[in-house]
Amino acid sequence: MDVVDPATGETVETYEEDDAADVEDALDRAEAAFDSWRERPRREREELLVSAAEILRDRKSEYAELMTREMGKPIEQAEGEIEKCAWVCEHYAEFASAYLEDEYHPSPPGSEVKTSYEPLGPVLAVMPWNFPFWQVFRFAAPNLVAGNVGLLKHASNVPGCALAIEEVLRDAGFPEDAFQTLLIPSDLVEDAIDDDRVKATTLTGSGPAGSAVASASGKRIKKSVLELGGSDPFVVLDDADLETTIEEGVWARNQNSGQSCIAAKRFVVHDDVYDEFVSGLVEGAEALTVGDPTDRDTEVGPQASADLMAELHDQVERSVEAGATLETGGEPLDRDGAFYPPTVLTDVPDDAPAARDELFGPVAAVFRVDDEEEAIERANDTRFGLGGSVWTTDRERGERLAHEIDAGCVYVNRVVASDPRVPFGGVGISGFGRELSEAGIKEFVNRKTVWVQ
Structure with missing residues (x-):
């Protein structure tokens, strides 16, 4: 080996x-x-x-x-x-x-x-x-x-x-x-x-x-x-604390260089806050330091192999060809190593890889919805069921919607994580x-x- x-x-x-x-x-x-x-x-x-x-x-x-x-x-x-x-x-x-x-x-x-x-x-x-x-x-x-x-x-x-x-x-x-x-x-x-x-x-x-x-x-x-695998929804409601939600969303997608089963992958965002959220998500993604993983200032390192990066890039390219809009990133970095930048896609068609498959790298797919009913429908429009999160200042609303998301674990106002104290797994x-x-x-x-x- x-x-x-x-x-x-x-x-x-x-x-x-x-x-x-x-x-x-x-x-x-x-x-x-x-x-x-x-x-x-x-x-x-x-x-x-x-x-x-x-x-x-x-x-x-x-x-x-x-x-x-x-x-x-x-x-x-x-x-x-x-x-x-x-x-x-x-x-x-x-x-x-x-x-x-x-x-x-x-x-x-x-x-x-x-x-x-x-x-x-x-x-x-x-x-x-x-x-x-x-x-x-x-x-x-x-x-x-x-x-x-x-x-x-x-x-x-x-x-x-x-x-x-x-x-x-x-x-x-x-x-x-x-x-x-x-x-x-x-x-x-x-x-x-x-x-x-x-x-x-x-x-x-x-x-x-x-x-x-x-x-x-x-x-x-x-x-x-x-x-x-997972394709976890990150549901942003119209009453979410956007500053905190954007900050957590950037990390939720890009932790471990985006290579996590429970990373937020599909961002489902209410129309009332959509433009502000996307702007903040793009700004946050572009601000992350991509580089040498031995450097303590690095926040996003390489993908685990050149083959894995090539597979990820192919999924991004096919999503763009299907009609998705590339807001930032989307091209391997011109340097030695398997480095792929934090990437944000919007206007993602339902049949695009970014909507249907698991993208195992720092690529966020963002979907606009009109109300919480459409948000839940979009969140559950997946074969996967590992985790998910709901972001709202109304805790009771968040808990109610958490029960409607088909996943093994749903967090309200918190990034999905495994924790020794609570059961972990999917459906x-x-x-x-x-x-x-x-x-x-x-x-x-x-x-x-x-x-x-």
């Missing part, structure tokens, strides 16, 4: 791929590790998560630089990602026992009936490159503390991050085989899922990848959780199942009824 720095186009590291024999050995070791790991007291497992959080913070600069080198994340955002990983470890260290406590049920006199939450075994996680530490830790922290063991197939452009995560957990005191990285190509994933030793699967990534993993898992009747082609909070830790457990007479 060659690691290409997307800011320079240079190959900076090469890793040897694992083969089928390596996978077989890893599965043997995972199965053996599970037999002992599941018996460790939960309090001990929680303490190891605390140690992992401490290591993450101690090595924050090192791991942030690794992230930036492999997939181009601006360095301050990379450091923030490491902090968030430490947070999810600490969250489950504090709350896992409460989340997994036995639940007692009404029963006849002299009997005791309860639900116990017991681990399943080795879980295969197929993870993406855009948040290369966070996506993995939001899987690893709850599942390891629940007593499962993990097998990670990470994206092929971030092998260093994958191995670093394994290092964190090993150095924190987790058993060596409780969490293993498999540097394998995608064509070996289905064989791993097909193996009896793998008890469940989870994937964060594209729709086609999710469909493949879900199909392979379903064929073997194995539990799976999918968090797939429609954005996936199924939930991560984080109590819901997430209970996805890969046996909810066992125990009746004692």
Whole structure:
């Protein structure tokens, strides 16, 4: 696996791929590790998560630089990602026992009936490159503390991050085989899922990848959780606080260089404030600093690869050809690296890629609506259903409309974000199942009824 720095186009590291024999050995070791790991007291497992959080913070600069080198994340955002990983470890260290406590049920006199939450075994996680530490830790922290063991197939452009995560957990005191990285190509994933030793699967990534993993898992009747793409609506009502809404909207579209499933992608704006909002959005996009991701002044770094940037640019060009108006951006920057500027499209036709597909980069599509009914209709005019947001000074109005948006999570006057304290996941082609909070830790457990007479 060659690691290409997307800011320079240079190959900076090469890793040897694992083969089928390596996978077989890893599965043997995972199965053996599970037999002992599941018996460790939960309090001990929680303490190891605390140690992992401490290591993450101690090595924050090192791991942030690794992230930036492999997939181009601006360095301050990379450091923030490491902090968030430490947070999810600490969250489950504090709350896992409460989340997994036995639940007692009404029963006849002299009997005791309860639900116990017991681990399943080795879980295969197929993870993406855009948040290369966070996506993995939001899987690893709850599942390891629940007593499962993990097998990670990470994206092929971030092998260093994958191995670093394994290092964190090993150095924190987790058993060596409780969490293993498999540097394998995608064509070996289905064989791993097909193996009896793998008890469940989870994937964060594209729709086609999710469909493949879900199909392979379903064929073997194995539990799976999918968090797939999104085309989140950012609904701006006529009574929104425009100064704040514009500022948050610029960030919501361009954070992580626009490469986020829950980034705001379709801006649905009431006619009364449309012109002012578009003007502010364009001004804000043009003010962002695009450049070297190792520079702390950089707000938007490169796209993760030249191929991904080319795909994004093709979507923009086809949207403009279909009739969209290019307000700013829209052309790769004339410099080394995969740099694409923050871009704003208006007058987007319904059949244009910017309206129908997920644009995984710093491109905002803006739609004008006459009233809140049309806003909800436009917000729901998508196959996706990951997240969304509503912006209004009337909190009750915002909450009412939040219930009308078809998505796994809707935020009122706040940018959509994943948070260890609340469930995260989508509906429609954005996936199924939930991560984080109590819901997430209970996805890969046996909810066992125990009746004692």
